[in-house]
Amino acid sequence: MNNDLLSHTIVEFYEKLSSWEMAVVKDAGHSLPQIHAVEILGANGDLRMKELAEKMGITTGTLTVQIDKMEQAGLVARKAHQQDRRSILVGLTEQGQDVYREHDQLHHGLSDQLTAKFSDSERELLLSFFQRMNNEF
Amino acid sequence: MNNDLLSHTIVEFYEKLSSWEMAVVKDAGHSLPQIHAVEILGANGDLRMKELAEKMGITTGTLTVQIDKMEQAGLVARKAHQQDRRSILVGLTEQGQDVYREHDQLHHGLSDQLTAKFSDSERELLLSFFQRMNNEF
DNA sequence: TGCCAATTGTTTGAAAGTCAAAGTATATGG
């Protein structure tokens, strides 16, 4: 089959998701890296600075600055790590969890919008396709 | 069906694509906004500054700086617009087209990798799913 | 035990990317 077409269609999908995310984040008055941190902490629970930085694809130096701001804004809290006193656990505050749920609802809404015209079985198939692709990275 | 799962799986796919793109761009020694411009110019042909800025989701002020750098680097060239002397057309140079084709090949390779275990009919179905979703943004 | 290398997080200085607003040149419509 014409794989150029598939490749370009995936890129188009990615570009549109990206634009949507930037618009949604700006509209809610947040910054992209901070929402990214909220998304990851919301999905994974408390993480060490190192772990969070790795998942976000930034250095710990950069993360320190972001977490400083987010702590100021009341979105996250630093906590001592019981087993390793070098490490610091970062977790969402109540307010941070509100922001996470709110943002997650937007994702959910987009997902509904994109698959509104799909039948249930098509949606199941789409899910399995995404899962299979996610395993191949 | 469980739409939370679909939503999260799509987000996971997006995150992995995003990480992949950043790694690939950095590895090739390019910057993300410049490769983004190359991708858009490669797919659309010559564009006015205004049009390119809109497609990239940045202001024309920001774009002016980027195009200055890219022109220095030999990736793009500014040309006069015949019908409107206020406008400036930006287009890829030969070298810019090389970069575009090279980057496009990487996308193609990823697309192959992700769907390596798909049958031809599954790949056709996946393509149609992406196309239908792209229409719903 | 005691020391040295590795690890974790913070700080600092510099660079890139970005925007809003002001400025310049050109176009368009009365």
Add this chain to the structure above:
DNA sequence: CCATATACTTTGACTTTCAAACAATTGGCA
């Protein structure tokens, strides 16, 4: 022909980022 709109550039400020230097803690090993 003039007023207003449009296209691009410039400027100043801010955010995000990294690399490198630093401080505290851990872990291995001699």
